[in-house]
Amino acid sequence: MAVYSMTGYASGQHSMAQAAPGQESRGPAARVGLEIRSVNSRFLDLSFRLSEDLRQHEPALRELLQGKLKRGKVELRAGVESAASDSVREPSARLLQRLASLQDTVRTWLPDATALGVADVLRLGAADEGAPRDLAAPLQELAARTLDDLLAARAREGARLADMLLGHLQQLRELAAQAKPLVPQLVEQQRARFLERWNEAMGLAEGAATPEAAQDRALSEATAFAIRIDVAEELTRLAAHVDEIERLVRKGGEIGKRLDFLIQELHREANTLGSKSAALELTRISVDMKVLIEQMREQVQNIE
Template sequence: MPVYSMTGYASAQHSGAPAGSAAEARGGRLGLEIRSVNSRFLDLSFRLSEELRQHEPALRELVAARIKRGKVEVRGYLESTSGDVLRDPSPRLLQRLGALQDQVRTWLPDARPLGIAEVIRLAETDGGAAADWSEALPRLARGALDDLMAAREREGSRVAAMMLGHLRQLRDLVQQAQPLVPQLVEQQRTRFLERWKEAMALADGAAVPETAQDRALTEATAFAIRIDVAEELMRLGSHIDEIERLVKKGGEIGKRLDFLIQELHREANTLGSKSAALELTRISVDMKVLIEQMREQVQNIE
């Protein structure tokens, strides 16, 4: 399965209003835009013109069936392709609206008077039936969703390729660190024992007894255990393998990748804090730079 980004944009238009509607005479055109950005969950919002609001449940169902995560905004609008953008209200309509308004305010004196925008909107439907977009709108939405998913897939492919490249670099860093671990442990054991011998010789002016040597070895071993990062390197390798498997598998992997990236960062931090050599510190810093770059991209994967 492909990897999908949560970022995308698509638009589609349909020319020609349904026959017999008021929009047909004006050459009505239906437009739809879908935008999506990253979000922890699926967050749908709709900005539809007055004539299209009744179709929001159907549009919501179509979008939710294709998209699982992301902040998605759907905008639907109607445009007139004729020269006159606004239709002039007829004298008959204005007379009728005036009479109706007087009648309503006789019974409801506090009723708000009609505004110009409301009169114009009523004029749009005067002299013809309201347009029925129940067939054209879902068809247009499915086409726009296909384009959106294609855009999200293209962006997801780029993110996946970037992540696989970073994973290869992380694996190289782990391999660079592994030979350093036994060397550092042995160096620390030897250095600890030498310093212990020097301290004992200065204190007593005599040879170090066998029990002191055993104690020195015990202390050196405990210190070596504290700086041993073999376990962290093993877990880093395991997390890298799992992330690579998920990226190649594809699908809805964003939340699992986010968790694994956190685990990678934790192990890289521990590696740096336990480091007893400058080379290991450098490797830890390089790891954290790569992991942070991956974290930013993972936030955008569905």
Template sequence: MPVYSMTGYATAQQEVAPSETGGDAKSAGATRIGLEIRSVNSRFLDLSFRLPEELRQHEPALRELLNAKLKRGKVEVRAAVEQENGGGLKEPTTRQLQKLNAMQDNIRAWLPQATPLSVADVIRLGGSEAGTVQTTGEQIQALASKAIKELMAARQREGARLSTMLLDRIAQLRALAAQAVPLVPQLVEQQRQRFLERWKEAMNLAEGATAPEAAQDRALSEATAFAIRIDVAEEITRLDSHLDELERLLSKGGELGKRLDFLIQELHREANTLGSKSAAMELTRISVDMKVLIEQMREQVQNIE
């Protein structure tokens, strides 16, 4: 399965034939329904809709379609209805004029002081009624399916880019871990030699009060304790294990954002421990470089579904 990002954008449009709109088909211009879907990262699936009144009845169907395809993300769905007037102005039909006249008489019966409708009012109100769009559920679902398909393709492309970036960071972390492995034995040997030199100096100051064998044993004991204290083999092993799991998940794909986020936390913990055990500037540098890479990974993992 591919890796999907939660970031995506898609649009789709569909023209509605004049016979599918209310009012006089001859006076009605072309009607176009546009659907726009935007999505960004979120811990859960959060859907919001901004639909015109004539399309609000289709919100449950749109919600069901999105729930079937998306698992996480803050998703905003916008729809708009646009009409093109062939002659610029729509001429109200006889039925509309009769309806407006009856409404005016009824209102003025209760409010005699009300101002009569002007010609501009009649054109505006009649044109508005003529532009009411009558759409079927099949039309909206077909349009939404097209937009969702485009959105999934955009999220997949972004997910592939994120996956490539994460695999690159994983390779860099492995290289840093490989640099850290031989440093510990070198540090232990250097410390052992340092302990031996110190005990020799102390033995000379004490004028032979301490036997050379005892001094050497004490130096070796100190070096052993130092080696245990700075040993990062366990941290490197766990770090490699987490990197293996990251690669496995990325190759598997699907809904993996939360698991990736957990593994990033574990990687950061191991890098911190490695830094706290550091007994040389080189190990400290490796730890810092690891944490920089892990933080970059954390930012990108937040966008994976």
């Protein structure tokens, strides 16, 4: 199953022929244009920008989008452009008679009403001849085709995000592998340092304390230090989270919210690793981990 990004864009057009009653179609009378764009969001947030003659179809379009999209802020725009707008078409005699009759009726009740001008007649004539009557079927077909294009675009972006996440996971594993042997080395170095300082303080050369006592005290101090800086548990949990993220990414589907939670857990383990750091190298590893995790967080927020 694919990993889908919530970011995508698609558009399409559909030309429609319209003929007057009893006449053959003289070519495309209108073009229906539609575009869908989406960005990331916690939930599915749909908005529609439809022309007046398409507003009645919003429920059907909403149902179509809800059937295939799960998350994202999605905006659908659609409108009808009459082919008559490309050129000036001569109004028919029937249309002129009807407009004249309507104008007389209006001015009977509203004597001060402004008379129709040439531009008004041409505009009303284009509107009368342009838009086809039934747009439901072609609009739904165009919306379904455009939505498929959007899903394909989101899948391509999702594949790119999945590859980036898998690359970051591999880098996290490499950093964890670098951190793992550092703790025993730090414990041994600290034990030797404790022993050296104890020898100096007790003045072993003058017989103030036995070497065995100094050795025991150094071991005790080193043990307490080892407990304070032990990050084995953090590294184990971090490895488990990395494995689970990789499993989800390879599985695909609706994984965005689960990935977001696991990223938070990864950040917590990296923070704890840094707080227990007793060496510059371990601090560097913790910082590098947090940089990678923050990059992953930004990518995961775009996954459906």
